[in-house]
Amino acid sequence: MLVVEDESDVRARIRGELERRYGSDYRVTCEGSALSALAKLERWRASAEPVALVLVDQWMPDLTGEEFLARAKALFPEAKRGLLVSFGAWGDRRTADAMLRAMAAGRMDYYVLKPWRRADEFFHRTVTEFLHEWERSSSASPQEVALICERRSPRAHQLRDLLTRNGVPHVVHDTDSPEGRRLLAEAGHAGTSEPVVVLLGGGVLVNPTNADLADAYGVSTTLEGRSKFDLVVVGAGPAGLAAAVYASSEGLDTLVVERESIGGQAGSSSLIRNYLGFARGVSGSDLAQRAYQQAWIFGARFLHAREVTALRPGGGRHVLTLSDGSEASARAVVVATGISYRRLGIPGIDALLGTSVFYGASVSEARAYAGQEVYVVGGGNSAGQAAIHLSRYAGRVTLVVRRDSLVETMSSYLVDEIAAAGNIEVRPNAELAACSGDGVLETITLRDRVSGQTEAVPAAAVFIQIGAEPYTAWLPPEIRRDAWGYLLTGRDLSAESWPLERPPLMLETSVPGVFAAGDAREGSTKRVASAVGEGSVVIEQVHQLLDSGEAASSAPSRNASRASVGSR
Numbered sequence: 393m394l395v396v397e398d399e400s401d402v403r404a405r406i407r408g409e410l411e412r413r414y415g416s417d418y419r420v421t422c423e424g425s426a427l428s429a430l431a432k433l434e435r436w437r438a439s440a441e442p443v444a445l446v447l448v449d450q451w452m453p454d455l456t457g458e459e460f461l462a463r464a465k466a467l468f469p470e471a472k473r474g475l476l477v478s479f480g481a482w483g484d485r486r487t488a489d490a491m492l493r494a495m496a497a498g499r500m501d502y503y504v505l506k507p508w509r510r511a512d513e514f515f516h517r518t519v520t521e522f523l524h525e526w527e528r529s530s531s532a533s534p535q536e537v538a539l540i541c542e543r544r545s546p547r548a549h550q551l552r553d554l555l556t557r558n559g560v561p562h563v564v565h566d567t568d569s570p571e572g573r574r575l576l577a578e579a580g581h582a583g584t585s586e587p588v589v590v591l592l593g594g595g596v597l598v599n600p601t602n603a604d605l606a607d608a609y610g611v612s613t614t615l616e617g618r619s620k621f622d623l624v625v626v627g628a629g630p631a632g633l634a635a636a637v638y639a640s641s642e643g644l645d646t647l648v649v650e651r652e653s654i655g656g657q658a659g660s661s662s663l664i665r666n667y668l669g670f671a672r673g674v675s676g677s678d679l680a681q682r683a684y685q686q687a688w689i690f691g692a693r694f695l696h697a698r699e700v701t702a703l704r705p706g707g708g709r710h711v712l713t714l715s716d717g718s719e720a721s722a723r724a725v726v727v728a729t730g731i732s733y734r735r736l737g738i739p740g741i742d743a744l745l746g747t748s749v750f751y752g753a754s755v756s757e758a759r760a761y762a763g764q765e766v767y768v769v770g771g772g773n774s775a776g777q778a779a780i781h782l783s784r785y786a787g788r789v790t791l792v793v794r795r796d797s798l799v800e801t802m803s804s805y806l807v808d809e810i811a812a813a814g815n816i817e818v819r820p821n822a823e824l825a826a827c828s829g830d831g832v833l834e835t836i837t838l839r840d841r842v843s844g845q846t847e848a849v850p851a852a853a854v855f856i857q858i859g860a861e862p863y864t865a866w867l868p869p870e871i872r873r874d875a876w877g878y879l880l881t882g883r884d885l886s887a888e889s890w891p892l893e894r895p896p897l898m899l900e901t902s903v904p905g906v907f908a909a910g911d912a913r914e915g916s917t918k919r920v921a922s923a924v925g926e927g928s929v930v931i932e933q934v935h936q937l938l939d940s941g942e943a944a945s946s947a948p949s950r951n952a953s954r955a956s957v958g959s960r
């Protein structure tokens with residue numbers, strides 16, 4: 393831990409707090425001068441010593457805290473960076489402006505109030521949260537799972553992505569690195585080119601399926617003899633997780649089925665900054681894990697690494713077929729299957745998928761491109777977040793945008809952060825026309841949409857974020873969709889597509905008792921907060937349906953007076 397503070401009494405107080413609380417696990421270094429602290433950081437970088445935390449005062453004689461943190465970020469992108477401020481600093485306009493600038497430019501993770509007394513728990517809460525986040529993301533700390541793989545193999549990429557998005561603390565070693573060779577030999581698989589997973593608690597898996605990995609990690613992948621539920625939620629993105637929390641907390645016997653990763657798209661976001669209540673942002677996988685644990689502790693059952701492949705609507709009970717052939721039935725179903733990335737049909741791309749061309753943000757890949765030249769295709773918020781996350785590691789990131797600017801398609805806080813990053817270039821009026829390389833990407837061809845001219849440029853990796861389409865093709869035709877596959881609900885259903893006399897509930901699809909929530913629903917706002925909102929609102933409507941007796945009744949009734957279904 394490095395602290396930079398020029399006032400000696402304040403420095404002594406911070407040193408005392410940190411050494412007493414963390415001294416047996418971390419080395420605490422306190423400096424009075426920013427320049428000598430910077431020299432130390434450079435030495436530690438040269439000797440590959442890990443740095444977990446950098447705390448710096450904003451107003452110092454030789455360098456501002458903001459400038460210092462920008463340099464610290466370049467040297468130690470994984471270290472948590474806090475700007476030290478005194479209580480009430482937000483009343484001082486100059487300091488407040490410095491904080492907002494540093495935050496907007498991604499130079500600091502958050503501000504830290506200087507401790508003003510012994511055992512200042514407010515100070516320690518911020519420090520402990522920083523250390524927890526650092527420990528989860530750091531390549532330096534030991535992890536629960538080790539993945540030994542050839543980095544550029546598509547299956548290795550899928551496994552890394554799965555572990556990252558499900559919030560499993562893990563470390564990745566190349567098959568031919570010294571540590572990789574040692575672990576493979578210990579596991580009895582020396583010389584293999586297949587991905588091998590070694591679990592800290594014991595257990596070795598060679599090229600496991602997603603379900604094998606989930607089983608080995610101790611989470612449930614089969615129905616284990618149960619098949620009847622009050623409610624089945626399909627998909628555990630923000631909408632499905634919110635539905636699970638509200639349903640299980642209100643006494644509904646709830647099963648949640650997730651085919652890939654808890655958290656859905658949100659789980660692939662490195663930092664969600666606009667979700668209510670998380671002032672300094674929250675990683676998508678952290679948010680998802682919190683929601684998952686919340687639903688689990690209320691009693692929701694989860695099936696991991698299982699896809700729902702079909703739904704048979706039935707009188708009172710709907711039957712869902714799972715990818716292992718088993719069936720579950722429920723009186724109500726919430727379809728919260730979200731959307732998947734739209735694909736680009738350009739020459740050369742398919743052969744390189746998962747090796748160096750990726751759909752989505754691929755938070756798990758960023759570190760592998762340290763110092764290299766990478767491209768992000770897309771002009772929306774997810775492309776912006778991917779570019780910012782990659783810029784922490786890559787030498788240069790180019791954002792390839794079809795429009796002439798980002799202003800219309802990206803939130804302004806991201807546009808500002810991109811402008812401040814220093815190593816992100818925006819290439820407007822451009823599109824990806826081809827990819828080429830022998831096994832891994834070497835060159836991409838970009839087309840200028842105004843002049844039509846093409847240019848081939850070297851690239852180590854391309855991350856594509858060009859929008860998405862809903863996961864609804866598996867549903868039966870009675871469940872009506874729009875021309876793009878989004879689920880129609882409530883008022884959007886035509887009279888011919890709705891079979892009952894009562895009107896459909898607001899989030900009900902054309903099959904009574906089957907509801908839709910989140911990004912898969914036509915007209916939904918594609919944001920975490922709105923998906924969470926719909927996931928909670930939909931449970932109120934499930935209760936209305938179950939309480940009315942329209943669906944075969946055995947579930948606990950939350951409110952007997954809510955007996956008639958029909959409000960839109």
Ligand SMILES: Cc1cc2nc3c(=O)[nH]c(=O)nc-3n(C[C@H](O)[C@H](O)[C@H](O)COP(=O)(O)OP(=O)(O)OC[C@H]3O[C@@H](n4cnc5c(N)ncnc54)[C@H](O)[C@@H]3O)c2cc1C
Pocket residue numbers: 626627628629630631632649650651652653654655656657658659660661662663664665666667698699700701728729730731752753773774777863866909910911912917918919920921923
């Ligand atoms: C990189 C990225 C960054 C983003 N950043 C932000 C942000 O900063 N702020 C913000 O508000 N929004 C952000 N978004 C958008 C936000 O993540 C989505 O709006 C939100 O996740 C939608 O939630 P959902 O539950 O409707 O769907 P999803 O998140 O798409 O989840 C659907 C889930 O259903 C599962 N599933 C699909 N079909 C099946 C099936 N047949 N059986 C079982 N499971 C199935 C999928 O595997 C998936 O896990 C971001 C999106 C991306 C991709």
